[in-house]
Amino acid sequence: MIAMFERLSRPLFRLVPDNTHIPFMRGRIAGLAFSALLSVASVVLAITPGLEKGIDFKGGITMEVRTPGPADLPTIRTALARLPFGDVGVQQFGDPTTLLLRLPTQGEEAQTQAAVAATRSTIEQVAPGVRILRVEAVGNRVSDELFQGGMIALGLSLLAMMLYIWFRFEWQFGVGAVVTLILEVTKVIGFLAVTRIEFNLTTVAAVLTIVGFSVNDKVVVYDRMRENLRRFKTMPLRELIDRSINETLNRTLGTSMTLLLAALPLALFGGDTLAGFAWCMLFGIVISASSSIFIAAPILLFLGENRLRRGTEAVAAPVKAAPRT
Amino acid sequence: MSESRFQAMMYFARWKITAILSVCVLGLLVCIPNLVPRASLPGWFPTRQVNLGLDLRGGSYLLLEVDVNAVVRERLEGLADGARTRLRAANIGYVNLAADQAQRRLAFRVRDPAQVPAAMAVMRELGNPVALGAGATAPDIEVASSPDGTVSATLTEPSLRAKASGAVEQSIEIVRRRIDETGVSESLIARQGQSRILVQLPGVEDPNRIKQLLGQTARMTFHLLDETANPTAASPPPGVQFLPGDRDGQRYAVRRRVEVDGANLSNARAGQNGQTGEWVVNFTFDSIGTRRFAEITRANVNRPFAIVLDDKVITAPVIREPITGGSGQISGSFSAQTANDLAVLLRAGALPAPLTVVEERTVGPELGADAIRAGMIALSVGTLFVFLYMGLAYGLFGWFANIALLVNLILLCACLTLLEATLTLPGIAGIVLTLGTALDANVLINERIREETRNGRSPLNALETGFSKASGTIMDSNLTNLIAMACLYGFGSGPVKGFAVTVAIGTVVQMWTATTLVRLLVSIWYRTRRPRTLPV
Numbered sequence: 001m002i003a004m005f006e007r008l009s010r011p012l013f014r015l016v017p018d019n020t021h022i023p024f025m026r027g028r029i030a031g032l033a034f035s036a037l038l039s040v041a042s043v044v045l046a047i048t049p050g051l052e053k054g055i056d057f058k059g060g061i062t063m064e065v066r067t068p069g070p071a072d073l074p075t076i077r078t079a080l081a082r083l084p085f086g087d088v089g090v091q092q093f094g095d096p097t098t099l100l101l102r103l104p105t106q107g108e109e110a111q112t113q114a115a116v117a118a119t120r121s122t123i124e125q126v127a128p129g130v131r132i133l134r135v136e137a138v139g140n141r142v143s144d145e146l147f148q149g150g151m152i153a154l155g156l157s158l159l160a161m162m163l164y165i166w167f168r169f170e171w172q173f174g175v176g177a178v179v180t181l182i183l184e185v186t187k188v189i190g191f192l193a194v195t196r197i198e199f200n201l202t203t204v205a206a207v208l209t210i211v212g213f214s215v216n217d218k219v220v221v222y223d224r225m226r227e228n229l230r231r232f233k234t235m236p237l238r239e240l241i242d243r244s245i246n247e248t249l250n251r252t253l254g255t256s257m258t259l260l261l262a263a264l265p266l267a268l269f270g271g272d273t274l275a276g277f278a279w280c281m282l283f284g285i286v287i288s289a290s291s292s293i294f295i296a297a298p299i300l301l302f303l304g305e306n307r308l309r310r311g312t313e314a315v316a317a318p319v320k321a322a323p324r325t
Numbered sequence: 326m327s328e329s330r331f332q333a334m335m336y337f338a339r340w341k342i343t344a345i346l347s348v349c350v351l352g353l354l355v356c357i358p359n360l361v362p363r364a365s366l367p368g369w370f371p372t373r374q375v376n377l378g379l380d381l382r383g384g385s386y387l388l389l390e391v392d393v394n395a396v397v398r399e400r401l402e403g404l405a406d407g408a409r410t411r412l413r414a415a416n417i418g419y420v421n422l423a424a425d426q427a428q429r430r431l432a433f434r435v436r437d438p439a440q441v442p443a444a445m446a447v448m449r450e451l452g453n454p455v456a457l458g459a460g461a462t463a464p465d466i467e468v469a470s471s472p473d474g475t476v477s478a479t480l481t482e483p484s485l486r487a488k489a490s491g492a493v494e495q496s497i498e499i500v501r502r503r504i505d506e507t508g509v510s511e512s513l514i515a516r517q518g519q520s521r522i523l524v525q526l527p528g529v530e531d532p533n534r535i536k537q538l539l540g541q542t543a544r545m546t547f548h549l550l551d552e553t554a555n556p557t558a559a560s561p562p563p564g565v566q567f568l569p570g571d572r573d574g575q576r577y578a579v580r581r582r583v584e585v586d587g588a589n590l591s592n593a594r595a596g597q598n599g600q601t602g603e604w605v606v607n608f609t610f611d612s613i614g615t616r617r618f619a620e621i622t623r624a625n626v627n628r629p630f631a632i633v634l635d636d637k638v639i640t641a642p643v644i645r646e647p648i649t650g651g652s653g654q655i656s657g658s659f660s661a662q663t664a665n666d667l668a669v670l671l672r673a674g675a676l677p678a679p680l681t682v683v684e685e686r687t688v689g690p691e692l693g694a695d696a697i698r699a700g701m702i703a704l705s706v707g708t709l710f711v712f713l714y715m716g717l718a719y720g721l722f723g724w725f726a727n728i729a730l731l732v733n734l735i736l737l738c739a740c741l742t743l744l745e746a747t748l749t750l751p752g753i754a755g756i757v758l759t760l761g762t763a764l765d766a767n768v769l770i771n772e773r774i775r776e777e778t779r780n781g782r783s784p785l786n787a788l789e790t791g792f793s794k795a796s797g798t799i800m801d802s803n804l805t806n807l808i809a810m811a812c813l814y815g816f817g818s819g820p821v822k823g824f825a826v827t828v829a830i831g832t833v834v835q836m837w838t839a840t841t842l843v844r845l846l847v848s849i850w851y852r853t854r855r856p857r858t859l860p861v
């Protein structure tokens with residue numbers, strides 16, 4: 001028993017052995033090119049076939065209903081098709097007694113409520129004893145506003161991150177972080193397009209969380225770089241970046257691992273509403289961890305080859321003193 | 326080893342230890358009302374509790390929009406009526422009197438240019454004062470004239486804003502009264518933005534009846550009929566409008582002038598007519614209404630008058646004798662339900678403008694219960710995963726971090742309780758994610774301590790440097806999370822705000838637990854064990 005406690009009080013494993021020296025910088029061109037390619041592909045996918053916009057952003061009506069026995073899909077479909085509200089989508093949702101009905105957005109705001117009422121009474125007629133579990137009806141203008149709000153939040157957070165890092169470090173770091181973030185966010189959008197996960201306010205929340213988490217990751221690597229810049233004044237930037245990445249590798253992977261382990265059960269058991277959110281998070285965590293290593297720091301080499309290195313021959317460029325803490 | 330060698334980061338004064346521990350205990354106490362029924366707690370216990378969002382407890386959320394244009398339209402119509410009467414009384418000839426809704430303007434041309442100043446004076450008299458704040462008032466219209474003899478009255482921008490704002494405020498009041506009449510408890514009604522009203526109805530599974538009640542402006546007015554006009558003509562004579570009746574194809578020529586307004590009702594009740602047994606609504610006027618109604622009925626015996634509800638004639642009886650008692654009866658083709666609804670609407674008063682439901686989210690209770698269950702499972706499994714990982718990967722310090730994580734969850738819950746925050750489904754996701762991000766600080770500290778140990782520092786020195794050097798990074802990295810959540814809170818809506826709140830609180834709390842609490846645990850451990858090497 002005591003032996004077990006003894007054993008548990010010491011670390012059982014390390015994600016990355018100490019003294020790891022992986023020359024990440026050697027792969028920087030390939031890494032950046034690959035990342036850029038993925039992001040471009042993502043943007044293309046987000047345009048065609050496009051994102052599966054959720055009701056928050058597209059407007060329309062979603063109803064979740066539960067029938068007493070297995071649902072009679074064809075009858076319900078025909079009955080609902082007779083309503084004058086455009087294409088009604090009827091699909092099974094989870095088990096065979098639960099259905100999801102979708103109606104497109106109506107031209108007039110007031111019409112939306114008429115559609116809800118008509119659909120409600122129709123389904124109650126065709127499937128007696130049906131229980132309506134959930135109704136969501138969002139009008140045109142509201143969905144436009146929600147979409148706008150989501151996009152503003154996203155854009156503003158990117159801007160705020162850049163300003164924050166610029167303020168705390170130097171502008172190269174800020175630009176590096178935002179370029180990396182844009183590459184990441186586009187990939188998450190691409191992921192949504194490929195998996196047909198709904199793009200709604202909840203997924204925007206996931207993307208924003210990823211942005212916050214990812215910058216947090218970059219801050220740690222940048223912090224180490226700044227520390228090393230002061231410690232090894234003559235070390236070539238390339239080597240210095242490599243060193244900083246390797247030194248923080250365990251931490252980057254460790255933090256991503258805890259977040260991954262927390263988000264995984266959410267994806268598996270969190271229910272239908274949260275599953276999309278959680279998968280989006282999981283993908284984002286992986287992307288963010290890998291871009292902390294392959295993109296964020298290497299990008300600095302392009303931006304700051306001359307400026308960030310101090311005490312070497314490249315002092316021609318004016319060097320802003322890093323704030324001493 | 327003396328206490329003095331115990332360096333700053335690792336030293337805790339006794340009062341500090343007491344303070345830290347009491348925060349933890351207080352946090353736990355604050356959480357208790359959420360877990361056990363109210364009745365089983367002593368009376369002095371704090372009553373605050375986390376509210377469950379509608380998506381978890383079931384209920385209906387409606388976002389209503391006030392049609393502000395209708396307020397403008399109504400004011401312009403009123404102006405036009407007033408202008409007609411006053412101009413005629415002042416013997417001023419005019420043509421082309423028309424209201425322009427888009428320009429918020431009423432304009433007409435005076436036949437005799439010499440009468441333009443007189444016409445302008447008449448129009449100015451029609452202005453209503455608007456409060457501009459600080460006690461100042463200004464008329465709500467601007468009267469102008471052009472060389473060709475056109476006189477125009479334009480609603481001013483401040484008056485428009487005041488009118489819209491007043492209409493929304495008044496609508497909120499009416500909406501509240503109407504919903505209270507239906508007996509829904511704990512409803513929340515609040516203004517949102519410029520012209521919207523948010524209505525939350527916990528426990529309401531089918532908001533249809535409420536939507537119906539809110540969907541009518543319920544403006545009831547009493548008019549005289551124009552018996553000379555032909556209701557089948559193409560267009561009505563001036564000052565008269567054709568309104569539909571209860572049955573299809575029925576049309577009445579109703580004089581525009583409002584004789585008595587529904588606002589002058591003091592009460593309305595549904596009842597049954599003693600002779601015919603049909604459903605009616607009995608109403609009583611207030612003193613002004615009683616007087617006006619008595620005058621009208623006295624002057625118009627044997628003429629028909631119309632009771633108009635939302636531009637529809639409900640009934641148009643002939644006045645048999647003067648009605649001076651101030652009460653009356655509306656009979657139409659009512660059922661028990663419709664008579665009751667009309668009575669409710671009349672009691673609550675008319676909406677100043679129509680309302681449209683622009684967003685509805687209704688969740689039944691079973692779905693909410695499912696969501697809570699799923700969230701709890703995810704939370705427990707996530708906690709288990711994270712605990713095992715932390716403990717196995719970081720050993721003793723990892724287990725310390727796990728203890729801090731538990732405290733973190735309790736304190737997060739305590740904060741939500743003290744703020745009486747609303748817990749939504751995304752909010753639960755936020756708590757689960759906090760599990761992951763909360764350990765970030767500990768990972769940072771542990772890695773740092775390990776590195777310093779490898780650099781050859783003594784255990785105490787390594788602990789000291791680890792905690793102090795990591796703290797700057799921890800601050801930086803957590804601020805980024807807070808920035809992202811602030812953006813989400815500012816521009817998101819509904820349940821997603823709950824997510825931003827939980828993640829933000831979780832981030833702040835974990836900064837404390839991960840550094841201070843873990844540091845305390847490590848310090849106690851170090852003092853009792855005096856290890857020569859650190860288990861990192």
